[in-house]
Amino acid sequence: MVKLTNNKDIPKRKFNILTAIKIVFMLFIISWLLSAIISSFVNEESFGNTALIPISGLILTRSNNLFSDTASSSVIVEKIKSASIDSNIKAIILEVNSVGGSAVASEEIVQALENTNKTIVAFIRDVGASGGYWVASTAKHIFASRMSIVGSIGVFSSYPEFSGLLNKYNVTYNRLVAGEYKDIGSPFVELDETAEKILQEKINSLHEYFLDEIVDNRNLSSEIRKEIATGLFYTGLEAKDLGLIDSFGSKENAIDFVEKELNITVKIKSYEDKQGFRELLLGFVNQKDFSFLSQELNLKNSYGIKT
Amino acid sequence: MMNLNLPKERVVKKDASIIKRFLALLIDILAINLFIISPFQKVFLKFFNQDASIMQNISLLESVSTTTLYITMFSVIVLALLYFALFEYKLSQTIGMMIMKIYVEGEISFWKAVIRNMFIIPFFPFYILWVVDPIHLFFRGKRFSEEMTKTRTVEIIKW
Secondary structure (H helix, E strand, O other): OEEEEOHHHOOOOOOOHHHHHHHHHHHHHHHHHHHHHHHHHOOHHHHOOEEEEEEEOEEEOOOOOOOOOEEEHHHHHHHHHHHHHOOOOOEEEEEEEEOOEEHHHHHHHHHHHHHOOOEEEEEEEEEEEOHHHHHHOOOOEEEEOOOOEEEOOOOEOOOOOOHHHHHHOOOOOOOOOOOOOOOOOOOOOOOOHHHHHHHHHHHHHHHHHHHHHHHHHHOOOHHHHHHHOOOOEEEHHHHHHHOOOOEEOOHHHHHHHHHHHHOOOOOEEEOOOOOOHHHHHHHHOOHHHHHHHHHHHHHHHOOOOEO | OOOOOOOOOOEEEEEOOHHHHHHHHHHHHHHHHHHHHHHHHHHHHHHOOOOOOHHHHHHHHHHHOOHHHHHHHHHHHHHHHHHHHHHHHHHOOOHHHHHHOEEEEOOOOHHHHHHHOHHHOOOOOHHHHHHHHHHHHHHHOOOHHHHHHOOEEEEEEEO
C-alpha cells in the first residue's frame, strides 16, 4: 500500500544506538553465560563412551524385506563409521543375533569393523551363525550363552530347478545365450555335470576364504579348522570348547569386559534402529518369536551366495 | 543568495519491498550468528565432528539424543526470538531493518513483537509460517504474523 504523505506526518525516527548496543550486549552476555553453563555439563559421559551396535536378522546389502528381521550392511557400516569417528567412543559392543545372509554384506560389515581402531567386543544372543559369526569373529572377545547357536561356517548357493516342471507342462525354455555359461545356475536349465562342478568350485573357493578369515580372526588350529569346515552349527557350550567363543555371558559381561580392558566406566551409546511403522506393525503380531524361522526361510528362498 | 523555487520534498510511505525485507532478514541472521550462536560454538563442536561428513554428523546427532542438545537448541531459539522481539519492541527496527531503512509500524507491545517473529521457531506448528508468511506477503503485502498483530513493515521514500 502506497501512501503519499507530508513530511510532518512522518514521525521523527531516530535509531537509538545506545539501546541497540544495550540489547546486543545483553543477548551476547546471556548467550555466553548459557554456553558456559551447558559446556560444563557436556562431557564424555553425557554422550556415551561405548557404542552398542545390533547385528540382528538376515544380513543383506539393503534391508528390503517387510516381514522379516533384516540387517542392512549399508546401515550397519554407517553406524560403525559414525562410532569410529566419534572421539568419545572408546569401544564397540556388537549384539549379534543373526544367521548370516549375503556374503558380500557380511564382508562389508567385517571390513568396516577391521578398519576401526576401537576395541570390539561381541555377544551372541540366540544365534550367531555363518555371516553373523564372521562379523562377531572380528571382536577381541566373544560372549555367548551356553544355548546360543554358533558357527555354521559354510557357503551355499542352492536354488530350485524348474526344468522338469516345464517339460511336464510342455513349456519350452528358449535358450538364447552368447557365452556358454552365461545362464549357469538358471532355474530353467538342467544343471549338467560340468556346470555343477564349476559352481561347486566357486563355492568351495569362497568357503576357503571364509574359513581362512575365521581361523585368522580367532587364531584357530588346523584341527579346529577341519572341524568347523563341515559347516555344522554348535551350541554355546561346544563353541567354547572349539574356541569359537571366549566366555559365556551376555551384554552385562561384555560391558564388564570393556570396563576392565579400557579402565573406563561404560556409558552406552545405542545405535539401535529407530522404531518405525514397520516395527510397530510387526510388534502387534509378535514377529520376533518367529524371527529365527523366518530368517532361515528367507535365507533359503533367496538367490545368490550366502554365508 | 539566490532563492530557487524548487518543488517541496515529497514523501511516500509504503509497505517495505520484499527485497529490502529479505536483505534485512539476512543481515539479522548474520547478527544472530555473530552475537548469539558464536558463543555456543564451543558446545556445538562437542556435538559435531569436524572430520566427519554432513551425513555422518547427522547420524551422530541422531544417536546423541541427549537433553543437553535440546537445551542448547532451545536456548539459541529463545535468544534469537528475543533479538527480534526486543529490537522491534524497543526500537521498531532490527539491525537489518535499520540498514535497509525499513521499520515496523503500528502499536507494538513486547508480546506482539514475539508473535510477529515466531517464524524462527523450527518446530510444529510454527514452521508452517515458513510457507504461510511468504505467500501472504506476496499476495497481501504483509506477512500473516503481521496481519495477526495488526502491524506492518514500511519504508519511507523521499524525493
